[in-house]
Amino acid sequence: MSAVEDVVTEAPAVEAVPKRAMTLGTGTSVVVLLLLLVVPVFAKNFVIFQLTQLLYLGLAVLALNILTGGSGQFSLGQSAFYGIGAYITAVMMEQFNIPYFLCLPVAGVLCFGVGFLFGQPALRLSGVYLALATFALATAMPQLLKLNFLEKWTGGVQGLVVTKPDAPFGLKMSQDMWLYYFTLVVVLAIYIFSVNLLRSRSGRAFMAIRDNEIAASAMGVNVALYKTLAFGVSAGITGVAGGLSAIAVQFVAPDSFTITLAIQLFLGMVVGGVGWLPGSIIGAAFIIFVPNIAEGISKGLSGAVFGVLLFLVIYLVPHGARQVAILGQQFASRLRKN
Numbered sequence: 001m002s003a004v005e006d007v008v009t010e011a012p013a014v015e016a017v018p019k020r021a022m023t024l025g026t027g028t029s030v031v032v033l034l035l036l037l038v039v040p041v042f043a044k045n046f047v048i049f050q051l052t053q054l055l056y057l058g059l060a061v062l063a064l065n066i067l068t069g070g071s072g073q074f075s076l077g078q079s080a081f082y083g084i085g086a087y088i089t090a091v092m093m094e095q096f097n098i099p100y101f102l103c104l105p106v107a108g109v110l111c112f113g114v115g116f117l118f119g120q121p122a123l124r125l126s127g128v129y130l131a132l133a134t135f136a137l138a139t140a141m142p143q144l145l146k147l148n149f150l151e152k153w154t155g156g157v158q159g160l161v162v163t164k165p166d167a168p169f170g171l172k173m174s175q176d177m178w179l180y181y182f183t184l185v186v187v188l189a190i191y192i193f194s195v196n197l198l199r200s201r202s203g204r205a206f207m208a209i210r211d212n213e214i215a216a217s218a219m220g221v222n223v224a225l226y227k228t229l230a231f232g233v234s235a236g237i238t239g240v241a242g243g244l245s246a247i248a249v250q251f252v253a254p255d256s257f258t259i260t261l262a263i264q265l266f267l268g269m270v271v272g273g274v275g276w277l278p279g280s281i282i283g284a285a286f287i288i289f290v291p292n293i294a295e296g297i298s299k300g301l302s303g304a305v306f307g308v309l310l311f312l313v314i315y316l317v318p319h320g321a322r323q324v325a326i327l328g329q330q331f332a333s334r335l336r337k338n
Helices: 003-010 026-042 045-071 078-095 100-119 128-144 148-154 175-199 201-211 213-218 223-249 259-272 279-297 302-316 321-337
Strands: none
Touching: 026 045, 026 175, 045 078, 045 175, 045 201, 045 223, 045 259, 045 279, 078 100, 078 128, 078 148, 078 223, 078 259, 100 223, 128 259, 175 201, 175 223, 201 213, 201 223, 213 223, 259 279, 259 302, 259 321, 279 302, 279 321
């Protein structure tokens, strides 16, 4: 029997991902959704803006989670796709007067194409070498956005101001509140799509490649296709998140999409739990609010305080928020039995 036949015979079939492995329970999901719907009604505009920021950054972390947690590919270049999506949305809105809700699908499709194409040469790389390649992409992107021949559209170094949309149909709500609910609908739609993707045949192929690329290839999985597809899907979702950020912040500039942003997204994925999609929001909350907490503790040493807090989180819960959720579920089960 050949070596390939041995692999085919001994390698277990890839099981469908259990529902709890990637989503919250039905009751918890309903409670979280109700909170997301109700809280903005009683909040100030600045708090609503922060919640909107939480949603679109959580979406970007989710996109990275699909790539790394789903297919096992490490990327430090998500800020590049985020910036591309933001600029596509901003340029279409301000230079071509295209409605914002039409700009986001275009940003997603174009970023999918860029990610898919970038995934082609990246097929030869894995692990730290792939991370370095994507790091190079993130480092180069701000400089590419400053090129002279793009300046008439992008605004060059000075960036581009984006007009925040008003609520449609004469709805009596502020711009921030309308944009929050619009972002919530987009994020929920993509979240449902992502869950179904990871449960599908393609998602099982992603995870087979993540667990053992050689065994996946021996079982008939087209490794090259699915690895590039994972890159494309992740880039597309990240592009939509970037477009939402451009609308919410009302401004895009090359220096807003540096490697620092890519590291923040990677950090959010780790804190939220690699491979656990609901943890993306928790990871986004960490990268938004914990630096502010650190600055409140010590303005002069905010970076050091943030580092200590991050170290404590990684040391105490190395698997991120997913580990906390599992421990909470086990504790609740014990209470029910007693």
